[in-house]
Amino acid sequence: MVRNAMQVKSKLFQLGISPDYLCLLCGVATETHVHLFEQCVYSRSVLQEMATLCQITIPSMNILQWVWNQKWAKARKGIVLCAFTACYYHIWMMRNTARVELHLPRPAIALHQARCSAKMRINVLSSQLDLCTRSWLESIDLCK
Template sequence: MLDNKGYTVGSGYELVRQKFQAVKWNQCVWNGWCIPRHQFIGWLIARESLQLKMKLFQLGIAADDDDCLLCSNASETHKHLFQECTYGRRVFSEINNLCNMSIPMSNHMQWAGNGHVSRLQKGVLLCIVMAAYYHIWMQRNKARVEGCILKPDLLSNQIRREVQARINARLLPVTDRRDLDWLRSVKLYL
């Protein structure tokens, strides 16, 4: 590729590299507060790439139906499993109660990534949402393999403990006093 300056490596690279569409969820999934295994599941959810029963049923791989393994009330889609499923909604409701928060029942990633909160608060909120997604997905798999799942209150306690451990591991000694007070108010910092 020649321009008025001649060939450059940068202009050649721009010619051959693929152009990808920017995604809105990138910063929500790939942030330093989330646990890597949670980030991976969050990435698959954001891309709607999990192998859910509905996809497998449509491909002829799943057995008889495409019903949700956690509630059996609807087809198992990404939107249903992580926003509409009664089990998932109860898990988020329990997290709200435990952490004295108000996480909405839909658009969790968008909610956690928006708002006028500090960088630490945004990271913690995203950590909670990604942990909830991960554990709901694991319970779905447990229901598929073992035929049983944890009660939502037990699962939400497990999520809270995991998020608390992540916060304690990542928290810097020079953290702003307002952020520490907020962490104490949502019962995520000891």
């Protein structure tokens, strides 16, 4: 995703593989990497809900770069990156579900699955966190 190497519909349409170039999640814009992971209404709702859970306000573009540049503790930055990476993964999975199964699960389903994925990864590392970070993590319900 970071290298824009995923086979989005705009690429597939140019290769003659896809009959159209419209986003499988919203159906109104060209499915490019930027649209799919930053601009799509479906994706933005998932990302915005995760931001609300993490108690942060995200920018409209390049969320991972924005998180990386924050002056947060290393553990907090890693947790937020993990949460948004899980969102991106499940957005892609929902997009593939829409492509293969011809139905699109609600954004709440993608958010729930992203939270579960992030929780599993974070719980592996949670015993190594300081008390302040652990308290914040418990307040946003991304551990145990």
